[in-house]
Amino acid sequence: MLGMELDPDTCYKAIASHDRRFDGRFFVGVSSTGVYCRPICAVRTPRRENCTFYESAAAAEKHGFRPCLRCRPELAPGHGLADISGRLAQAAATLIDEGFMAEAGVAQLAARIGVTERHLRRLFDAEFGVSVHEYAQTQKLLLAKRLLTDTTLPVTQVALAAGFGSVRRFNDVLKERYGLTPLAMRRRAAEGMADRLVFELGYRPPLAWDQWLGFLGVRVVDGIEQCHGGAYTRTLGIDADGRRHLGWVRLEHVPKRTVVRVTLSASLACVIPQALGKVRRLCDLGCRPDIVDAHLGDLAADTPGVRLPGAFDGLEIAVRAIVGQVISVVQARRILARLVQIAGAALPGDALAGLAAAPHAAPLTHAFPTAQALAALPDADYQAAGVPMAKTRTIRALARLVAAGEIRLDPHAAPDDTVAKLRAVEGIGDWTAQYVAMRALGWPDAFPGTDYALRKVLGVSTVRAMQASTAQWAPWRAYAAIHLWHRYEALKQAPVQGGADIGQEELA
Structure with a gap:
């Protein structure tokens, strides 16, 4: 609509x-x-x-x-990348939602999505019925309203986190638009507030939370993530204001309210919009299951509401895929855990504050390494982590391209162009490129057609036969792949031995 x-x-x-x-x-x-x-x-x-x-x-x-x-x-769910016709306008809106314009203007926003400023203004007016600045102002106010309602952050910190340059400006705009001062709005919502950063993100039901959590749980890397008691917890690092903010996030499903409850560490208070944006992508909260499930038909009948597991960090997904090529998930997890300990940034004590230890789980200690860290990591450190030399060269080459801005691994990158650039990197084939497009870019029609598990479930032996079998599911083939991987796991009654994070690229 x-x-x-x-x-x-x-x-x-x-x-x-x-x-x-x-x-x-x-x-x-x-x-x-x-x-x-x-x-x-x-x-x-x-x-x-x-x-x-x-x-x-x-x-x-x-x-x-x-x-x-x-x-x-402000709690309404957003939109998936293929959910509306104006994909460029939605990409710009998502960047605004995540605080892009707190440090940039319309010209920089247009450049970020690859259009002229004039064209962006036309797209925005046609798609949302408002100007870019009007949309950005509303999003800042709605974020401030959420922070005043859901947290006990000081008003000064709320104003800065929402992108207002000063408390005075924040007070004036809030009173002009909503007829309330920040303190008056907080008094209305003061009852029952806790001294935590807890938010609720809505979605359109149904949501197959157990399947989404199971997909991530099989691939948990010690030191950066945990799955326990129906919740997913992990570390993250966000670059903003000229520095890197380290912390953790916990996700829990509240089906009665049709929301995902998000708890952030206090160390992420300055980057709340960016953190919530990452959660929306990871959980695919903009998905329209009524459309996707109807298109997939019988494939989705047993498990409606399956989401496409996204990513907090596109490079992390690429490194997982490269490390996991043609080895088991268990082996890949061990290598990645060692790599995190060697090259990842250790979270300081204040960033770990409030994080309860999950029983029988490795503690969260580090953030996943940055592109700069992986590009500069010596061969000896890769070898100590157990990364073979060929994969070391591939990871380092990709990290350098990402650090230089020559390849972007986020939902705003052009899928076809990005897949082509990935395949041009030595050591990255179609499986890895398509898997990265699925999870890092959130592209709903990406499909790793050379995957061993998908071949087994579909009963095909050639790429041509795979393409013929899956054409019926376009443009939602990434969701079809998730369903098929679940079927493979059910058939084997064991973790995937050829699905995500294991590149089976031998299929001719």
Whole structure:
């Protein structure tokens, strides 16, 4: 619906039924109250003549509406990369959501997604009904509202974390737009707040959390991640403000609220938008399971709501894939754990504060190595980690390209161009390139067609036969691969021996 004229009758039916499939796809402004809501708002359904519908929260605010304090529009799920026609506009919006414009302007944003500034402005207006600056202002306010409501961060820190240059500016804008001061908004939400950075990110149900967690659990690397008690915890490093912020994040599923609960270490307070953006990508929270599952048909019938496991760090996914080529998952995990200990940054004590130890799990101690660290790591250190010389050369070559900005491994990179660049690196074949496109780029039609497990499940022996068997699932073949890997695991009743992180590239 985004990027097209909203049909008022369809929108009104959606809000009358509280249909979660439409959550985040539009917002409703209610003239009798002066607020705008999500389609799932639990308040009494407003009269039809009092409703107007908007493509984005920014568009609703542009027309004078304030965000609902009950359904909280800032909690609405976003959009997947293939979810709307204006992929470039959505890429720019995602960067804004993650704080890009706190240190940059429209020109830099346009350059980042590879278009002219004028073209970006046209795309944005067509897609969201507002200018880039109007969208950015709304996102800053909604983030500030969330921080005031969900945390006990000082108002000064809230203003800076949300991208306002000063507390005075923050106070003025908040009062102008919402009619409240920061302290007044905090008093409304003070009851029950805890001294933690805890957030809730919405999704469109269903969500196959156990399958998503199981996929990551099989591939856990000691020192940087844990899966225990239905939760996923890991370390991360985020570059912002000229320095690297180290900390940890824990993810838990709350199905009754259709949210993923996110707990961040206090050391990440200055990079909350970036951290939440990484969580959305890792969990594929912008997915439209109603569309994907309907297209996959019988393949998705047994496990609806499967998500495409994303990445906090695209280079990490690439290194995992390279290390895991033609060896078992267990072997790859051991090598990666040693590499993390040798080349990763150790988390200081304050970054580990508040992290409870998971029973029978290796402690979290390091962040995954940066591109610069892997590019400069001596051969002897790679050998000490157990990385063969050929794979050492491949990892180092890729790390240098990433560090130099010649290859980008994030959802805003062009998939076809990135896959071609990856395949040009010695030691990277189609399996590895497609796997990186699946997880690091979040590309929904990527498919590692030479994978051993996929070949076994589909009963094919050639690439041509594989392509013929999977064509029916385009453009959602990455989701099909996840379903097929789950089937393979079920058949073997054991961890995958040829799926993700193991590049079976021998298929002719």
